Amino acid sequence: xxxxxxxxxxxxxxxxxxxxxxxxxxxxxxxxxxxxxxxxxxxxxxxxxxxxxxxxxxxxxxxxxxxxxxxxxxxxxxxxxxxxxxxxxxxxxxxxxxxxxxxxxxxxxxxxxxxxxxxxxxxxxxxxxxxxxxxxxxxxxxxxxxxxxxxxxxxxxxxxxxxxxxxxxxxxxxxxxxxxxxxxxxxxxxxxxxxxxxxxxxxxxxxxxxxxxxxxxxxxxxxxxxxxxxxxxxxxxxxxxxxxxxxxxxxxxxxxxxxxxxxxxxxxxxxxxxxxxxxxxxxxxxxxxxxxxxxxxxxxxxxxxxxxxxxxxxxxxxxxxxxxxxxxxxxxxxxxxxxxxxxxxxxxxxxxxxxxxxxxxxxxxxxxxxxxxxxxxxxxxxxxxxxxxxxxxxxxxxxxxxxxxxxxxxxxxxxxxxxxxxxxxxxxxxxxxxxxxxxxxxxxxxxxxxxxxxxxxxxxxxxxxxxxxxxxxxxxxxxxxxxxxxxxx
Ligand code: ARG
Numbered sequence: 001x002x003x004x005x006x007x008x009x010x011x012x013x014x015x016x017x018x019x020x021x022x023x024x025x026x027x028x029x030x031x032x033x034x035x036x037x038x039x040x041x042x043x044x045x046x047x048x049x050x051x052x053x054x055x056x057x058x059x060x061x062x063x064x065x066x067x068x069x070x071x072x073x074x075x076x077x078x079x080x081x082x083x084x085x086x087x088x089x090x091x092x093x094x095x096x097x098x099x100x101x102x103x104x105x106x107x108x109x110x111x112x113x114x115x116x117x118x119x120x121x122x123x124x125x126x127x128x129x130x131x132x133x134x135x136x137x138x139x140x141x142x143x144x145x146x147x148x149x150x151x152x153x154x155x156x157x158x159x160x161x162x163x164x165x166x167x168x169x170x171x172x173x174x175x176x177x178x179x180x181x182x183x184x185x186x187x188x189x190x191x192x193x194x195x196x197x198x199x200x201x202x203x204x205x206x207x208x209x210x211x212x213x214x215x216x217x218x219x220x221x222x223x224x225x226x227x228x229x230x231x232x233x234x235x236x237x238x239x240x241x242x243x244x245x246x247x248x249x250x251x252x253x254x255x256x257x258x259x260x261x262x263x264x265x266x267x268x269x270x271x272x273x274x275x276x277x278x279x280x281x282x283x284x285x286x287x288x289x290x291x292x293x294x295x296x297x298x299x300x301x302x303x304x305x306x307x308x309x310x311x312x313x314x315x316x317x318x319x320x321x322x323x324x325x326x327x328x329x330x331x332x333x334x335x336x337x338x339x340x341x342x343x344x345x346x347x348x349x350x351x352x353x354x355x356x357x358x359x360x361x362x363x364x365x366x367x368x369x370x371x372x373x374x375x376x377x378x379x380x381x382x383x384x385x386x387x388x389x390x391x392x393x394x395x396x397x398x399x400x401x402x403x404x405x406x407x408x409x410x411x412x413x414x415x416x417x418x419x420x421x422x423x424x425x426x427x428x429x430x431x432x433x434x435x436x437x438x439x440x441x442x443x444x445x446x447x448x449x450x451x452x453x454x455x456x457x458x459x460x461x462x463x464x465x466x467x468x469x470x471x472x473x474x475x476x477x478x479x480x481x482x483x484x485x486x487x488x489x
Pocket of ligand 1: 020075076077078103104107311313315316317
């Protein structure tokens with residue numbers, strides 16, 4: 001339709017190769033709404049006659065109800081819809097729809113309309129997941145488990161503390177996504193192909209109708225920038241990377257060797273040949289899909305890198321990775337919430353593994369420090385103590401005065417008797433009662449941390465619901481206005 005200059009159609013293979021109509025299925029509705037806002041603006045500013053405007057608005061409204069099939073005969077959804085309007089109304093009327101507009105500002109608008117809903121949906125489900133993490137933490141503030149560094153046992157901890165650490169990471173993900181919204185929610189329409197138009201259009205009118213926060217003022221910027229897409233893809237990459245770490249912990253902790261947790265049967269798979277298997281496929285897929293999301297981010301960055309200014313068709317290729325990352329992130333968050341809600345937590349196993357190792361070593365060393373022994377000396381004493389216990393294959397609590405004699409040689413004040421007394425006074429519970437530092441695994445700290453986060457989550461829920469409703473209402477009100485305008489005639 002656009003080939004006014006040529007006498008031949010685009011080569012069939014070139015059209016198949018370049019058409020984006022398949023990917024555009026996700027933005028058809030936004031394209032129609034954007035066109036209605038544009039036509040309404042043209043009409044209100046006397047750029048096209050009322051009669052034609054109403055006919056176009058009606059035809060666009062009808063298109064909303066139609067199941068438009070992907071049509072490779074066209075370059076993209078913009079050409080497809082304009083052709084349908086012209087086919088229906090004739091070129092004299094339908095041919096006026098694209099006045100003062102280019103596909104370059106149009107696609108930027110469609111992307112922003114879709115993405116602002118996606119980011120809201122992502123935030124909405126994310127806060128639900130964080131809520132579940134905090135509620136689960138609340139139920140597990142006495143569930144003792146080993147904490148790991150280098151995947152080796154490090155300190156006695158609490159399952160609640162672990163869960164809250166991910167709640168906090170995800171809250172930061174939420175904050176980042178929530179803040180990115182303002183950079184998405186800017187209106188590019190009315191920028192023309194790159195340098196604007198001589199038609200007396202009213203950019204602010206469209207901005208207000210579609211509830212954008214502001215205009216993107218520079219028309220070159222508005223038509224060619226996709227930094228808001230890269231920002232979203234980077235943020236979903238960080239989010240998914242956080243989730244993938246939790247997925248990995250859960251996979252490890254579900255093994256027979258750890259057996260700290262078990263996934264509900266409905267979230268696990270089995271084997272075609274080994275009947276005993278219970279595999280964490282869902283979590284493995286989440287781990288795998290994280291790589292796809294990171295790949296999508298790199299893909300779009302690479303498309304944008306060194307792209308000359310103004311619109312280039314390369315930009316069309318960002319849609320697939322964008323849709324993909326949105327879908328993956330939203331699905332993963334949703335499924336993770338269900339996994340957490342049905343998670344089987346093996347508290348006694350966590351506890352028995354916690355008491356088997358030498359996880360109270362630091363607590364013993366710190367008890368020595370409280371007896372005025374230098375920390376480095378205490379470190380040497382307890383290190384020796386652990387080695388003795390390891391060689392005798394005994395827990396620290398079973399060592400005798402005689403066996404530990406050698407461990408105290410570094411310090412004159414520390415007698416084997418004192419050391420035994422300290423060892424016996426340190427238990428899993430005492431370790432966690434004495435852990436007073438801010439943000440630690442201590443029992444008291446857990447109570448505080450959970451309370452703070454439960455309060456915080458309420459305001460987060462309110463603000464994301466408000467934002468989602470604002471957009472929903474704006475689109476509903478706009479559709480109602482269109483219907484009213486149509487019916488008035
Ligand atoms: N299909 C294009 C895209 O998705 C729309 C813009 C096309 N503009 C152009 N001048 N060919 O990016």
